Amino acid sequence: MIDLYYWTTPNGHKITIFLEEAGLPYSVHPVNIGKGQQFTPEFLAIAPNNRIPAILDRDPAGGGAPISIFESGAILLYLAEKTGKFIAPDLRGRVATLEWLFWQMGGLGPMAGQNHHFNKYAAEKIPYAIERYVRETRRLYGVLDKRLADRPFVAGDYSIADMAIYPWIVPYRDQSQDLAEFPHLKVWFETIAARPATKRAYDVAAAINAAPTIADEQSRRILFGGARS
Numbered sequence: 001m002i003d004l005y006y007w008t009t010p011n012g013h014k015i016t017i018f019l020e021e022a023g024l025p026y027s028v029h030p031v032n033i034g035k036g037q038q039f040t041p042e043f044l045a046i047a048p049n050n051r052i053p054a055i056l057d058r059d060p061a062g063g064g065a066p067i068s069i070f071e072s073g074a075i076l077l078y079l080a081e082k083t084g085k086f087i088a089p090d091l092r093g094r095v096a097t098l099e100w101l102f103w104q105m106g107g108l109g110p111m112a113g114q115n116h117h118f119n120k121y122a123a124e125k126i127p128y129a130i131e132r133y134v135r136e137t138r139r140l141y142g143v144l145d146k147r148l149a150d151r152p153f154v155a156g157d158y159s160i161a162d163m164a165i166y167p168w169i170v171p172y173r174d175q176s177q178d179l180a181e182f183p184h185l186k187v188w189f190e191t192i193a194a195r196p197a198t199k200r201a202y203d204v205a206a207a208i209n210a211a212p213t214i215a216d217e218q219s220r221r222i223l224f225g226g227a228r229s
Helices: 010-022 072-083 091-121 127-150 160-169 183-193 196-208 217-224
Strands: 002-006 026-030 054-057 067-070
Touching: 002 010, 010 072, 010 091, 010 160, 010 196, 026 196, 054 072, 067 072, 072 091, 072 160, 091 127, 091 160, 127 183, 160 183, 183 196
Parallel strands: 002 026
Antiparallel strands: 002 054, 054 067
16 A cells, blocks of 8 residues: 555646556545645655655565655656566666656646746746746647657556646646647657546545635745745
8 A cells, every 4th residue: 555645736636647557555645735745844844845745655566564765756756666576677668757757747747836836826926037947838838749759658568657747737838838839749649648647646636625726815924935944
């Protein structure tokens, strides 16, 4: 059994997509980041960076004590290695999968996240910041579109790299992007959206938080007011 500490964000969706695709049994423990639940001692014990998602694997390979993992990329890699699924067994395929997993972790996620913040959540609209992150997001969409020009998924077969990238493309409208400008990316996006496991993962999100938004000033302070001691 996997205990999943989760909220309805792109990084959270990555893990529910994998778990649904792999058919692993899991239980969801919602961590409402708008209410500050990511700062509880219980959560910090497994996720010291106070960010979701995190997991506790109660049945690790080889037995022994449960293993906790934080950081969505590390979780995806751990689960892929645990199950032998969604990561290529050959060297070149594995390298490609990891390249694009880390591309999302180090590029698309942070840039799209800043795009969301300055476009949608920042109290002060700063044109320079908005333009900077919208343009960089568009550049990254272009990189992905080019990669998908001659293959159905970023590493050939469907993998943890696609699972990591897809949730960050879902809010493309909030990022001021138009998928019509990226035809190969659009086909890839629609293909993943149609997968039954993807639909189930997003059903999990809807059941937990049907209207994801930052609704009040207190939530803004918790999310954007800096780290707590």
